[in-house]
Amino acid sequence: MLELNFLREHRDEAEQRLTKRNVDAKTLLDTARSLDDDRRSAQTELDARLAEMNGLSRTIGELMKSGKKDEAETARARTTELKATTAALKEKLDNAEKALHDHLCTIPNAPSAKVPVGRTPEENTVVMEEGAKPTLHDGAKPHWELAEQYELFSLDLGVKLTGAGFPVYSGQGAKLQRALIAFFLDKATEAGYREIIPPHMVNADSAFATGQLPDKEGQMYHATVDGLYLIPTAEVPITNLYRDEIVDTAHLPIKMVGYTPCFRREAGSYGAHVRGLNRVHQFDKVEIVRIERPENSYAVLEEMVEHVKGLLRALELPYRQLLLCGGDMGFSSAMTYDMEVWSAAQQRWLEVSSISNFETFQSNRLKLRYRGEDKKPKLAHTLNGSALALARIVAALLENNQTPEGIRIPKALQPYTGFAMITK
């Protein structure tokens, strides 16, 4: 949720930035402005009446104490009308606040200055590309066929247990999965991130605070009996650790990392491009999260990208970095880099990481503040990024490293897998 003060005080900048989303920024902001005016006038009026009421009550109390029963009765009679008035004004204010809040919830984050204009993924900027795309031997297979050949994971078994899109990893496939998680966690903790193992379900307050609700309600699995949501990413529980907190400036920056499975309904996406591990309902991911002072957040975003690049290099995967255009960015983000790896058998790029600066969009909902030099609470900036998402990394690893003799494991990973080659 964008800050109201920002929208009021930097109206032109807000409109200019928002326009990159291809939304009708002018109308959105005009509406916000007028709803806020309504709210303010309602509050001003209510406060005045309440002050009057408080004065009367005090008077009545004093009259009662000094035994002036009659005068107290007279004063009490006067409160009846005032009560009706305040009740009506209170309702007016509540409605105005709700209308404003609901409206603000529909406004996406304002893209930062560097974000390119564009509507579709084709208009994202390729920032850089690194690593040679491998040439595969004849008879090379896509990862889902390799999985079958080496018994690494099964989607059919997942169907039996759960439904489509729930892979069952086994044997060297399971070990590879565990190795990647451990490798990513170790790299992050080496880089100074504190490891967190959060709950895999969150309440509605948490889902709202990081922006999943109400925007992506249909994307989350919902355990309705208990009102809980399965997390679509570790970002949700980890960032919410700091909901309703005013952190001491000495504690910044806050760097956290967590591994969790991620659950996504992915309603309505089927077809050839979602075969195998390309898009599944449950996948493993290691997520890095940061809470930063505003002046540092964009440098930190670059630092996080460098961290992810380090992982991809260690895994010897050809990758590229995209800067998402306004039309392709997530609702809550002010700027997002996507990292994609080359999947050699499928001959396509797979997104394995999304690294975003949310500026104060999340912290405004989280009420996550820090105390600045002037001792006043200020909203912090939040950032997060996948480091990394497992399923597609596995897909690329299997495809790119396949040989007639087996599938080669990158050196950096071998201490974790305990084997250098996946074989039958």
Added chain:
RNA sequence: GGAGAGGUGGCAGAGCGGUCGAAUGCGGCGGUCUUGAAAACCGCUUUACCCGCAAGGGUAACGGGGGUUCGAAUCCCUCCCUCUCCGCCA
């Protein structure tokens, strides 16, 4: 799941219908004293919103929501959470 107790400021802990945003202690910040430190003493120490150029004024918040009342941290209802005992269990 059953029975009971309780949720108050950074923490501990009073208040149980009126001037209580809230005693007191601890912690924290500033000052006096000191060569320095400690001790002692003095002062300050929540957040959000509204009006105002400002100075300043006002409103709200004692787990969440609702109710009773001229007036609620205090009474009632409801939900959530914590603790103790019992049951169940990895």
